[in-house]
Amino acid sequence: MMVLMVAIGAGGVETAAQNQRSGAQSGVRGGVSSNQQRVAAGETLIRNATVLTVSRGTLPNTDVLLRDGKIAAVGQNLKAGDAARVIDATGKFVMPGIVDAHSHSMMDAVNELTLSVTSMARIQDVLNPTDVDLYRALAGGVTALNLLHGSGNAIGGQNTVVKIKYGRPVAEFIFPGAPPGIKFALGENPKRSNVTVVPGRPRRYPATRMGVAEVIRDAFTRARDYQRGWDEHRAAAKRGDKNLIPPRRDLQLEPLVEILEGKRLVHAHCYRADEILMLLSVADEFGFKIKTLQHVLEGYKVAKEIARHGAGASLFADNWAYKVEAYDAIPYAAAILMRAGVNVSLNSDSDERARRLNIEAAKMMKYGGLSEEEALKLITINPAMQLGVEARVGSIEVGKDADLAIWNGHPLSVYSRVDATFVDGEVFFDREQDITRRPTLERERQQLEQLEANRPPPQGGAPPSVPRERRPAYGHDDDVWDGGDDHR
């Protein structure tokens, strides 16, 4: 398939603006720019599928036409050009690519644990595009991830939203136009409750929920001061004052100023109802919004307060009891929050669970009686809204990015699996291809094993060296403890 270098976006004007904004940010500190996206040129026609649009209901016997990385048409008897790839999807289901609003995949580091406020640390600096768990997520129909800093710090690092363009350079993963964000964390993890205290070594502040609240208030008090300093400086410059000395730049406080200015989304790890209310009130005090509460296991106890603030909630389907603050978690939380008017998503926080978010969504039909469409929204359009990328992904609609998966049965059935996953109109997972190439891979493996360097010592090979483990896959241990880095 031909691949072109094209700048893409939901609309020309918006794209330019978005690129300018992200360019301005990355210009400051030399980040990965997202405006060099490659998208699949040409057409793919998916014929005669049951299309779960999510936004416009379920369409039986429907075609979906993908063109130049976008969904070009949805309807019956669609025509494509002669060069189009045509897929007969009779008896199959098409659903939007799953958006996982909480992931630590492809991250070579999760927690910068030295300080309680690490807003200067950036996940985009530690991305590993060759992480095989990305491929495994694609095989579960996932196409986008919110890569979050760990939960060890009250104010953690800056997150990155990616499309899973497995096999491509990091720059192509960055989700174009996704608003910047940051991780906050409350409760046991930032207060280091589950970490063995080393005798003679001082404990890090904070050690209580009182301290967590004060760390956040202190940081925003400093940020507001810093913002005022710059505002005054700019005003003076505008007045034409001479010989001005600008304030010293502070990379820790700059992202917090962006939060105060509504330019950076806050994704806050939290569990207990009381700490959730604490954070909402601190945010109200400083005049900013929490975009999502992550995990938010006791959020169902304060659903109306969360709705009133306007925060989204990104939950586990039914994880509970792995630590004290998870003991009151219930699988009915999504239903209660949704009915209170909160935007709810289900996330994985785990390379393993990411592969079966469809089943996590299906569980919500049992627990609280969600409809099929409500269940599907939990892993598609709702998380897309929480990440500010709903204009591009999360539903099957003309003009949206061609990020979708073809399933061999209804994706809310345990008996279904993914046949193919598309990102920007290009196939990044194809089960048939995967199986077809296995004999070749087996042969290659056998050849490698025959090489002298790989033969065991009794057969004349060199003594084996013990390979260094790759970084462990992240389970929800990230939440139990705070992220694999220091703990596993």
Added chain:
Amino acid sequence: MINQKHFTAATKLRGLLLLAALLPSLASVAEAQQTGSVTVRTMSTPTSIFVIRNARIVTVSGADIDNGTLIIRNGRVEAVGAAESVSAPAGAQEIDARGLSVYPGMIDAATNLGLLEIGAVAATVDTTEVGDMNPHAQALVAVNPHNASVDVTRVVGVTNVVTMPLGGVISGQAAIINLNGTTPGEMAVTPSAALVIDFPRAAGGAGFFSQPQPPNLTETIQTRDRQIERLRNMLRDAEAYGRAHDAYRNDSRLPRPDVNTTLAALVPFVRGERPVMFRAERERDIRAAVRFADEMKIKPIIIGGNEASQAAPLLKERDVPVILTGILDLPPREDDYYDVLYENAAKLQRAGVRFCISTGDTGAQVRDLPFHAGMAAAFGLPRAEALKAVTLYPAQIMNVSDRLGSIEPGKTANLVITDGDLLEARTNVRYLFIEGRQIPLVSRHTELYDQFKDRK
């Protein structure tokens, strides 16, 4: 008699005290038996009789019955069949199951349910004893019947679990329990169902990343070999111990042998009277465990079994069953196919190896059991086999298929009535029976839901 418990060699050895007591208030028979430190006492026989009508009955062991009737009496399935072939006894409570399906309760054959409340709080964890050789550690002793996971798990249709100790080389003895009862003894189906051995391997500890691998491979292999040698010696000592005590019992003129509770606990296992569960994932460790079991003449069951399909001919030839606990684990190696564990069950089934599917979970997520089986079915395991893999097969592997795992007259009435396919995530459980008692569909989670769902 209701619910006969197994008499165990270990308890015979100590001089078993059997009590048969009449509970006068309920006018029904109960039994008690001393095994180790737990008194096993069946709950009084339920007096209610139920007749379930108009149901689709998925017997698992036989054909489905489309419009069936099922009678529950004395804790058992008394009769099951087509509507016209079964007549209800007088006084039976009627359940109209039109549009619903009756299944046998699911069984998870490898959990720690009841031994752990909150993983991160050490004070609530009773899974792992100190030391390497703990054959006398009995899971049943530490099962908390009021653990919140009991209710949370059963309301999705899992009626039985094997709960087992962890750690060391000999972890202890696993129990099969009903997820109902107010004492461990009341929950017990088989108090000592199997010995659990975490078979020594060269790759470090039981957990994937729990112990960093020692840098020296030779040293690691030597450590493994030393552990296996210790294990072998201990099992041989137990054989000799059993023989010595038998001899003394037959001829009291012989010198009285010492009493050793550790060795005594091992006797029924080294004699092959009860199975030994070997935790092993890699092909070479599975083969080593089977070889070791052959050598020691013990009855092995493999738990884990991520690479069992690579040893399938051996497992089939020796009739060694596998309890798969890794269906939903990430593939162990970076270059494994993405579905290597999803399709593990299908491969074993095609190769004719006996297997069942388990969560391997500590407790809270045992309720995911049907979805582990569902994933195996999505990747090649026939659906009927997936259902058997969480009902009849674990019952057979754990030697309780005379009582559990399918719907047949005479079997324990552990039944689930659903509004859909038992393995589907969206399916609701409508009625639940354990030992013929109707179990309310409430749990810590439904209670919190009720408490907060209407908060204004």
